Amino acid sequence: xxxxxxxxxxxxxxxxxxxxxxxxxxxxxxxxxLAGAGADAVPSGEELVTLLDxxxxxxxxxxxxxxxxxxxxxxxxxxxPFPAMSPAxxxxxxxxxxxRDVDDRLTPYNWLSIQTAQVRYQGVDHVINIPRRCMxxxxxxxxxxxxxxxxxxxxxxxxxINDSLCLGxxxxxxxxxxxxxxxxxxxxxxxxxxxxxxxxxxxxxxxRCYQRxxxxxxxxxxxxxxxxxxxxxPRREMIAxxxxxxxxxxxxxxxxxxxxxxxxxxxxxxxxxxxxAAVEQGKGRPHLKPVADVMADETNLATATLLAPVAGIAxxxxxxxxxxxxRDKPGLRDEESHEEKRESDKGESDAS
Amino acid sequence: xxxxAYPVWISRLFIFSVTMLAVTGMLQxxxxxxxxxxxxxxxxxxxxxxxxxxxxxxFAALLLFIVGLAVTNWLLEWRDRLALTPFGAARAAIxxxxxxxxxxxxxxxxxGVTLDPAFIVTIEWVHLVLAMALxxxxxxxxxxxxxAYAGPR
Numbered sequence: 001x002x003x004x005x006x007x008x009x010x011x012x013x014x015x016x017x018x019x020x021x022x023x024x025x026x027x028x029x030x031x032x033x034l035a036g037a038g039a040d041a042v043p044s045g046e047e048l049v050t051l052l053d054x055x056x057x058x059x060x061x062x063x064x065x066x067x068x069x070x071x072x073x074x075x076x077x078x079x080x081p082f083p084a085m086s087p088a089x090x091x092x093x094x095x096x097x098x099x100r101d102v103d104d105r106l107t108p109y110n111w112l113s114i115q116t117a118q119v120r121y122q123g124v125d126h127v128i129n130i131p132r133r134c135m136x137x138x139x140x141x142x143x144x145x146x147x148x149x150x151x152x153x154x155x156x157x158x159x160x161i162n163d164s165l166c167l168g169x170x171x172x173x174x175x176x177x178x179x180x181x182x183x184x185x186x187x188x189x190x191x192x193x194x195x196x197x198x199x200x201x202x203x204x205x206x207x208r209c210y211q212r213x214x215x216x217x218x219x220x221x222x223x224x225x226x227x228x229x230x231x232x233x234p235r236r237e238m239i240a241x242x243x244x245x246x247x248x249x250x251x252x253x254x255x256x257x258x259x260x261x262x263x264x265x266x267x268x269x270x271x272x273x274x275x276x277a278a279v280e281q282g283k284g285r286p287h288l289k290p291v292a293d294v295m296a297d298e299t300n301l302a303t304a305t306l307l308a309p310v311a312g313i314a315x316x317x318x319x320x321x322x323x324x325x326x327r328d329k330p331g332l333r334d335e336e337s338h339e340e341k342r343e344s345d346k347g348e349s350d351a352s
Numbered sequence: 353x354x355x356x357a358y359p360v361w362i363s364r365l366f367i368f369s370v371t372m373l374a375v376t377g378m379l380q381x382x383x384x385x386x387x388x389x390x391x392x393x394x395x396x397x398x399x400x401x402x403x404x405x406x407x408x409x410x411f412a413a414l415l416l417f418i419v420g421l422a423v424t425n426w427l428l429e430w431r432d433r434l435a436l437t438p439f440g441a442a443r444a445a446i447x448x449x450x451x452x453x454x455x456x457x458x459x460x461x462x463x464g465v466t467l468d469p470a471f472i473v474t475i476e477w478v479h480l481v482l483a484m485a486l487x488x489x490x491x492x493x494x495x496x497x498x499x500a501y502a503g504p505r
Contacts, residue, residue, distance in 0.1 A: 087386070087387070087388070090385065090386045090387075090388070091386055138463060138464075139461075139462075139463040139464075144460070144461045145380070145401060145405060146476075147380040147381045147476070147480075148473075148476055148477075148480075149469070149472045149473035149474075149475070149476035149477070150473075152469035152472055152473075153466050154466065154469070155466050160469075162469070162473075165473065169381065169382035170382065171381075171382045171401060174382075174401060175401050175402070198381075260463060293463075294402065295461060295463070297402070297406050298405065298409060298458075298461050299461075299462060299463060301406060301409035301410065301413070302409070302458045302459075302461065302462055304409065304410070304413040305409060305412050305413045305416055305455070305458055307413075308412075308413035308414065308416040308417040308420065309416040309417065309419060309420035310420065311417055311420065312416065312417040312418060312419060312420020312421035312422075312423075312424065313420040313421070313423070313424045315417075315420075315421050315424075316420065316421045316422075316423070316424025316425045316428065317424060317428070
């Protein structure tokens with residue numbers, strides 16, 4: 001039964017997408033690509049979400065292999081020896097180029113890894129395998145807070161790091177709630193700038209196979225999965241599907257509200273706090289904890305930056321600035337007391 | 353030209369906000385931990401990217417309040433009595449660019465807003481270059497003893 005549905009899904013996937021194009025019934029990026037448009041030009045403006053049904057994942061690793069194969073041309077080829085960096089005690093190179101085969105955690109050469117959780121829930125033992133990679137946040141802090149614009153979210157909902165711009169400061173890894181991006185030293189723009197004093201390589205992570213999506217194809221991990229664990233589609237559709245799936249299995253969703261919402265939704269028959277407690281965690285091995293929207297304060301402060309000039313204008317009309325402090329005649333300050341003048345001159349000397 | 357023709361507290365508030373924006377702006381780059389700034393007593397917060405980011409927003413709001421106030425006063429009254437100095441005009445123009453590019457950064461960070469990546473890179477680098485230009489212009493104005501933006505006509 002399971003095998004049949006799997007085969008059916010695999011065979012019909014492309015046909016299904018093409019049918020969508022013909023019918024104009026969806027805004028899947030693959031369909032857009034097939035229609036000859038770029039991935040950035042999603043007509044509906046709706047982002048794409050991947051839905052992972054964890055009840056199906058057998059942890060075979062086909063997605064991991066497919067990811068490595070599809071993205072191998074993007075993997076770093078660092079120059080060695082690495083340039084000396086200062087201060088040496090703080091700026092340490094990170095080198096995965098000799099450990100490219102590592103696949104039990106995220107690395108610059110492994111953008112997808114599988115965590116396994118053995119848990120007992122409601123008297124039943126479960127083995128849940130969880131493919132982990134970038135969650136592709138709806139409002140990604142890695143992109144918003146990159147000081148050089150090297151990380152960006154596309155209109156189709158995926159977040160990419162531009163390897164020709166990234167300096168490898170790893171700020172994206174720090175601000176990412178799951179610390180997903182991984183650094184490789186000895187590669188990238190920093191080598192051409194001040195390698196001793198700034199930068200430390202390039203950050204790498206899942207880019208949802210943007211090159212395949214641009215060609216109207218599905219990400220490699222989706223295509224090669226023998227169990228049909230993942231599906232991809234417009235956000236609203238996939239959220240509805242995730243909820244239906246969760247209802248059907250009396251399960252749970254992760255990614256719907258995490259960090260304000262992500263474009264990756266996991267559906268599991270087991271609560272995610274149990275999975276979080278059971279999976280191995282550490283560097284390159286992300287957690288499954290609830291995550292508050294880390295950009296929420298910035299969103300609120302944006303209102304403050306909008307109101308502040310309005311308040312300034314209002315204060316100006318109300319006379320603040322000249323009259324409030326009794327200095328009602330700007331330009332006539334040569335009539336003011338010598339003491340005030342001295343104060344004024346002192347203030348000027350501090351001006352920037 | 354040396355006598356400041358507008359309330360000194362506006363100047364001081366402006367200097368404070370711009371200085372803090374420069375500091376928190378620089379700290380958007382991952383420098384504080386690498387260069388031991390976080391080890392200085394009282395400066396551990398400089399290594400917290402979110403705190404530094406939010407402070408940048410707050411000081412930007414303060415600067416925008418001052419700019420709104422100054423521009424309104426200028427249009428209502430000061431322009432009759434004051435004239436921008438050459439260094440003042442240059443810095444006002446740079447400041448305008450910083451406000452526009454910074455505003456676009458704030459807009460970009462809102463949920464639901466996705467701009468073209470090439471445009472974002474442009475915004476980022478324009479903001480960074482203008483910040484350095486403002487610093488250079490301020491230093492030049494200070495050396496030339498013409499740090500006031502405006503003087504009596």
